Amino acid sequence: MASSTQKPSSSSSSSSTSIRKYNFDVFLSFRGEDTRNNFTDHLFVNLHRMGINTFRDDQLERGEEIKSELLRTIEKSRISIVVFSKDYARSKWCLDELAKIVECREEMEQIVLPVFYHVDPSDVRKQTGSFREAFSIHERNVDEKKVQRWKDSLTKASNLSGFHVNDGYESKHIEEITNGICKRLNPKLLPIDDDMVGIDSRLEDFKLLLDNHSNDVLVVGIYGTGGIGKTTIAKIVYNEIQCQFNGACFLEDVRERSKNGCQLQLQKQLLRGIVGQEVEFSDTNEGINIIKGRLGSKKVLIVIDDVDQLQQLKSVAGSPNWFCPGSTIIITTRDQRLLVEYGVTISYKATGLHYREALQLFSRHAFEQNDPKEDYVGLSNCMVQYAQGLPLALKVLGSSLRGMTVDEWKCALDKFKKNPMKKINDVLRISFDGLDPSQKEVFLDIACFFKGECKMSC
Known part of the structure; x- marks a missing residue:
């Protein structure tokens, strides 16, 4: 983890991010008197229901100075949500939290998402409106450097892309925020084949x-x-x-x-x-x-x-x-x-691939490019017709022929016509085995009726 006095290089920063251990997915910063019993509570509950490990500090004893363990909690959170409400800036505690959050964003690449809860982002950014009123008090009672740090933090945080809660049902806004957080946390994604042609x-x-x-x-x-x-x-x-x-x-x-x-x-x-x-x-x-x-x-x-x-x-x-x-x-x-x-x-x-899509997928596996090599164009067309737009067949055929000569391709094509590849045949046979006895008879009657007829032109 980087120290607070020196910003790491981009390479070291990304490296540390990849191995950093987090105690919480989300840290919630808010002014309790404004939103504790309504918006923030509903947001916390919704995040929890989605399995998002969220910290809120409303159970900590408040004082003039923010506690060191809370600062460490901010550092150990992947995302910070800052709920800017009308009187957010009146709380020195909240402003200290925000300053630490902005610091973590700059030095540790923490994700920070502002929520503008019935406040104008420009009031936060420029410290106008209720934020000006709050700072008129702080400027009389707090060290000038600290006040400036708070102002800088408000400006930086309010310039980030976030969420605006004004009109409409709060539940809809909360759902939008929760979905956004879920996507940011990189949920467990199922592996997908890279060859998704068509x-x-x-x-x-x-x-x-x-x-x-x-x-x-x-x-x-x-x-x-x-x-x-x-x-x-x-x-x-x-x-x-x-x-x-x-x-x-x-x-x-x-x-x-x-x-x-x-x-x-x-x-x-x-x-x-x-x-x-x-x-x-x-x-x-x-x-x-x-x-x-x-x-x-x-x-x-x-x-x-x-x-x-x-x-x-x-x-x-x-x-x-x-x-x-x-x-x-x-x-x-x-x-x-x-x-x-x-x-x-x-x-x-679900339907098979169109001819052009099928040829592209086949070529990727047979030649590791999107089109067939010049000497293989005719044979590739025959293979694509044989596969009938079935992605699995196209991949298996292409992979099995990769690196073979033209003569070897011709022999393979004759072999495939007489005896389909086992891997493809096994998949298709499952569909046949799933038919009831009468359907199997109809299928076999049709298959035998056309036996000997010319199906492929190549």
């Missing part, structure tokens, strides 16, 4: 569905062929919107995990992800009751990924009524009928 337009279509709904519990289904990108869409959306909820959990690969009897573990993961602590119980029925009881009053985001049986949903999200209005449940599956049976609010069909 994903942007699909994301926009999907997010439009999320935006057009009421404040009831929203249940959205994403369906489509295996390897088409359903999980990728769900992960990206989860990362982007999780901070809008009181808790969030992504239950991945539910179909495979349920085969191994992991329903109990899925229930515990859901509770741990949203409640933030382990919840012990011994059977799934007990887990259902605990989920309904503990999560029923929370606005939650739950993603249930790769489901193929209704019972897999029933054990973790049996009914939208289990959750608080404003919650969102996202389900990914290969089986559209399952979504209908569960009663989803909105269904979204």
Whole structure:
């Protein structure tokens, strides 16, 4: 940690930031007489509900001098929120806090977010209005250098981007502040593949569905062929919107995990992800009751990924009524009928990549560039047609052919036509295995009917 007398270089500063140990996520600075029992209390409670470890000093005994342990607490906080209210500057304690906060911002790169609570930022910046009145008193009773330090701190803090609380419901302002803090704290983001060719337009279509709904519990289904990108869409959306909820959990690969009897573990993961602590119980029925009881009053985001049986949903999200209005449940599956049976609010069909997108994704894996090499253009087109816009197939094919000669590519293409790659075939077979007996017969009839017909021109 840098000393208070020497500002570290940018390189040392960023290095120290990466290894610094924090005791609190947020330090709240406010004047108790102005906002202790209303705005600041509601903000503190909301931050706490979101799992954000927040310190407020209203339990400390006040005096003329700010206590040294409080200064250390400010240093050990990742973010400081300063609630500027009408009489904030009347408190010497608050002004000392602010001076320390600004110092930590300059020397330790602490994040500082001002909240202008029914005050004009220019009054804070220029010490006019009620702030001028406060300083007219301080200038008669406090050392000149200290007064100037307070003024400089007010000016610097008020020039930062922050939040303005004037008109409208305070709850809306508090929600906005809390979401902003959550994003700043770098929540646990799910890993996303770097090769997201063609994903942007699909994301926009999907997010439009999320935006057009009421404040009831929203249940959205994403369906489509295996390897088409359903999980990728769900992960990206989860990362982007999780901070809008009181808790969030992504239950991945539910179909495979349920085969191994992991329903109990899925229930515990859901509770741990949203409640933030382990919840012990011994059977799934007990887990259902605990989920309904503990999560029923929370606005939650739950993603249930790769489901193929209704019972897999029933054990973790049996009914939208289990959750608080404003919650969102996202389900990914290969089986559209399952979504209908569960009663989803909105269904979204994940589709394959367009030709140009598919060629780009394939080329990235085959040649580590966005277009095929000149001698491989025709063969690349054949591979892209073979993959039928399936992102998984394009990645697997491209990676398997990287570094091969043209003749080796031709041999591989003939082989793929006769015997599809096992990794791709295994993914597609899951969709076939999920069909009921009559559907399998229809599928095989169609497949056999066209056997021998020319499908590819290359």
